[in-house]
Amino acid sequence: MGKYNESLRKRLLVAFTAEAGERLGNLADRLAMATPPVDPALLETVYREIHSLKGASRAVALGDVEILCQAWESLFARIRKNQQEFNQQHLELCRQAEKMLHHLIKHPDAKAPDSLPMLCIQLESDSLATGEPDASATFPQEEAASDSAQVLEDSTSPLPPIGPVNSKRRLKVDVTSLDTLLFHIEDLQQSKLEAVQTHSHAEEAANNFTEWHRHRHNIAIACRQIRQQSEHLKQAIPDEQQTLLEFSDWVIDYLGQWEYRLSILARNAEQVARNIATASEALHLEMQNVLLLPCNVLLEGIPVMAKEIAQASGKQINLTVEGDSLTVDKRILDELKIPLQHLIRNAIDHGIEPPSERLVAGKSAAGILSIDFSQDDASRFVITISDDGRGLNADKIRNKAVEQKILNEEDASDLSDQEIYHQIFNSGLSTSSMITDISGRGLGLAIVRDNIEQIGGQVQLESTPGQGTSFSMRLPVSMATFRALLVKVDEFIMAIPAQAVIRAMRLPLESVRTIENRMTVTVADRVLPVWRLAEILQLDGETERRISGTRLQTVQLYAAGKDFCLQVDEIIDDTEIILKSLGPQLIRVPNILGATQLGDGRVIPVLNPQDLYQTACATAHSSITMYSEEAPGQRSKILVAEDSITSRGLLKTILENAGYEVTTANDGMEAWSMLRQSDFDLLVSDIEMPHMDGFTLTDKVRRYRSLSSLPVVLVTALQSPEDQERGLDVGANAYIVKSSFDQVNLLNTIRQLL
Numbered sequence: 001m002g003k004y005n006e007s008l009r010k011r012l013l014v015a016f017t018a019e020a021g022e023r024l025g026n027l028a029d030r031l032a033m034a035t036p037p038v039d040p041a042l043l044e045t046v047y048r049e050i051h052s053l054k055g056a057s058r059a060v061a062l063g064d065v066e067i068l069c070q071a072w073e074s075l076f077a078r079i080r081k082n083q084q085e086f087n088q089q090h091l092e093l094c095r096q097a098e099k100m101l102h103h104l105i106k107h108p109d110a111k112a113p114d115s116l117p118m119l120c121i122q123l124e125s126d127s128l129a130t131g132e133p134d135a136s137a138t139f140p141q142e143e144a145a146s147d148s149a150q151v152l153e154d155s156t157s158p159l160p161p162i163g164p165v166n167s168k169r170r171l172k173v174d175v176t177s178l179d180t181l182l183f184h185i186e187d188l189q190q191s192k193l194e195a196v197q198t199h200s201h202a203e204e205a206a207n208n209f210t211e212w213h214r215h216r217h218n219i220a221i222a223c224r225q226i227r228q229q230s231e232h233l234k235q236a237i238p239d240e241q242q243t244l245l246e247f248s249d250w251v252i253d254y255l256g257q258w259e260y261r262l263s264i265l266a267r268n269a270e271q272v273a274r275n276i277a278t279a280s281e282a283l284h285l286e287m288q289n290v291l292l293l294p295c296n297v298l299l300e301g302i303p304v305m306a307k308e309i310a311q312a313s314g315k316q317i318n319l320t321v322e323g324d325s326l327t328v329d330k331r332i333l334d335e336l337k338i339p340l341q342h343l344i345r346n347a348i349d350h351g352i353e354p355p356s357e358r359l360v361a362g363k364s365a366a367g368i369l370s371i372d373f374s375q376d377d378a379s380r381f382v383i384t385i386s387d388d389g390r391g392l393n394a395d396k397i398r399n400k401a402v403e404q405k406i407l408n409e410e411d412a413s414d415l416s417d418q419e420i421y422h423q424i425f426n427s428g429l430s431t432s433s434m435i436t437d438i439s440g441r442g443l444g445l446a447i448v449r450d451n452i453e454q455i456g457g458q459v460q461l462e463s464t465p466g467q468g469t470s471f472s473m474r475l476p477v478s479m480a481t482f483r484a485l486l487v488k489v490d491e492f493i494m495a496i497p498a499q500a501v502i503r504a505m506r507l508p509l510e511s512v513r514t515i516e517n518r519m520t521v522t523v524a525d526r527v528l529p530v531w532r533l534a535e536i537l538q539l540d541g542e543t544e545r546r547i548s549g550t551r552l553q554t555v556q557l558y559a560a561g562k563d564f565c566l567q568v569d570e571i572i573d574d575t576e577i578i579l580k581s582l583g584p585q586l587i588r589v590p591n592i593l594g595a596t597q598l599g600d601g602r603v604i605p606v607l608n609p610q611d612l613y614q615t616a617c618a619t620a621h622s623s624i625t626m627y628s629e630e631a632p633g634q635r636s637k638i639l640v641a642e643d644s645i646t647s648r649g650l651l652k653t654i655l656e657n658a659g660y661e662v663t664t665a666n667d668g669m670e671a672w673s674m675l676r677q678s679d680f681d682l683l684v685s686d687i688e689m690p691h692m693d694g695f696t697l698t699d700k701v702r703r704y705r706s707l708s709s710l711p712v713v714l715v716t717a718l719q720s721p722e723d724q725e726r727g728l729d730v731g732a733n734a735y736i737v738k739s740s741f742d743q744v745n746l747l748n749t750i751r752q753l754l
Helices: 006-033 038-058 063-082 088-105 116-122 177-205 207-235 239-291 302-312 331-352 355-360 394-403 408-416 417-425 446-454 610-618 645-657 668-677 695-701 720-731 741-754
Strands: 292-295 317-322 327-329 367-375 378-388 458-466 468-476 481-489 494-497 501-508 511-515 519-522 528-530 542-547 551-559 562-567 572-579 592-597 603-607 622-625 637-641 661-665 682-684 711-714 734-736
Touching: 006 038, 006 088, 006 302, 006 317, 038 063, 038 327, 063 116, 088 116, 088 645, 116 572, 177 239, 207 239, 207 355, 239 292, 292 331, 302 317, 302 331, 327 331, 331 367, 331 378, 331 511, 378 394, 394 408, 394 417, 408 562, 458 711, 501 519, 511 528, 511 645, 511 741, 528 551, 551 572, 551 610, 551 695, 562 610, 603 610, 603 637, 637 645, 637 668, 645 661, 645 695, 645 741, 661 668, 668 682, 668 695, 682 695, 682 741, 695 720, 711 720, 720 734, 734 741
Parallel strands: 317 367, 494 603, 528 562, 542 622, 637 661, 637 682, 682 711, 711 734
Antiparallel strands: 292 327, 367 378, 378 468, 458 468, 481 494, 481 572, 501 551, 511 519, 519 528, 551 562, 592 603
16 A cells, blocks of 8 residues: 555554553553452453554554564463463563553654563473473564555454453543533533522412412401491592592402412413423433443552562562442542542551561461442442551550650550551551551551541541551542531531531530530530531621520531531531532631532532631630520629639630629739629639638628628648638638539529529
């Protein structure tokens, strides 16, 4: 044929490179996971892939690629003809051939490596099993055909018989086109929510005419009575009354027409909402099916990476995969690539032992690394990465956490081994004594947890020393839509992803306590920190927030591996939302995951629970003042006499949280002066104070006529029976010892005295 069309060749080469890349990636992973005896089905797959690559390379005039594939085919043809066992040498030779093929395809116009002829000789040599290449073998001199239309049949290595053709037809589509289509479908999902909201408003407007019916009836009776009275008296109706009667008749008729129109509008809105919902759900379901990919897509390149890391570390591994045919949303799989790579690196570098160490421990020389995919329920699935290595060292992690001040020694010693294991998710914590290009910086597992929680998943781990470690990631199957809890904070409506919400609660005042100047609540026998969401998001400049009523509206969340509570002004509803990104200009906004549009058109932020916890930990103490609905002037006034700044501040916070108006004095003398100058409803006093102690202060109060009935509560470190008896002798109404201090007991005592 005529001169080869270079322009056509370049276009064909682009297509060939893309196709060959997919085929080689599949080959590389399969060969990396293979161990003798090799599954015959794997050999058949490799044989077919090589044959397909040989034919495709001939079409784009890549002679070196065709020659290598020809030699590689010869190896498989010889093994099949002689019924030889595919051994470890064959496997290593195939891996070398795959790497050489990858290089030739990646650099199609470069000169072939000098090692190519020898590799082809080894592939074609009959003495491969002995490891001695046949010296008489010659490098094949066959030239690749230059005409893309010419197709040559290989008579020396026939293609194995082809199995049944898959009835499903597939079409390759640009990912950006799918993204655009998905964007429009999400817009339709939003229209569905808006249509539902419109129907709700129309139905509400139609139902409001029920109230009008009652007034229309009364107006009609009044108009009829006026006309009957005028006829009875045979008097003309005054012009003003006649105008009102005519207007009433017109209004009744006009509103009757609108009632009918609104009822029709409500029915039509319902039908439109139903039609949009049907179309939206159908498109959404079909799009989900399009986006559903088998989990083996996630594993592309993982076996090769694992094998290379093991070789670089002087270790041996056998990688097993189960359940990778499970289908999951492509967007979820895309987000899992980096976490999976980190977990594989950690398992090989930290978990799997060197062969010599494993043999001493009674294990096989090669470590077992398994990846298992399983369906958890209709909407979630689980990925489990486990190894049979040395497991986690709780003492080593505990010491490292204390050394890096992630935990103090007391907390670290109180935690169980399982709780200590979860500390490895903290950024910067690594038990590795050396930083390498594989691990040692303490960032990998922190990234894993962050990425998993970002898409609504959770990570759990289990480890047994000497037996291995297992990481389980529970994840949503799809991320097109998800539910969120709508809350109101300082007149702003916000959404919290439902995946992070444990429960929404209205807590009584008695469950709110102050520990180390931090607000806490007790939920299911667990003490959890509680922060004001408005304070975390800096929606106001106040350091205190007064909450009306006797109950606190809170949301318990789980994020960053922690349970915590957020106080909000109002819990509105649990609803379905469509999460939208903030655009390229706002790729990363602290505390904000994205945005969503409500059915009424309002755009609200979707909060990031993980960021909220980290921001909350960095904020100053949160003070929430609870008060009843009574006017400020009617609130009980309490004077606190305490010389310790810490104790004085703690008592003030507790009492103000309970809704009391609190004044403080630095010692007994100052308190005595303030008692005579202002009115108070109760005195809380320490005993050991400078200038005037609590016993003397109480005695003076009882002897002063205008203060003799003032309730006095002594809160002190003195706990001997003699001190308690003296306190009661001088007139104290209650005696509370600080060593057994309970704020609930204090508040109950004060309520009884007031």
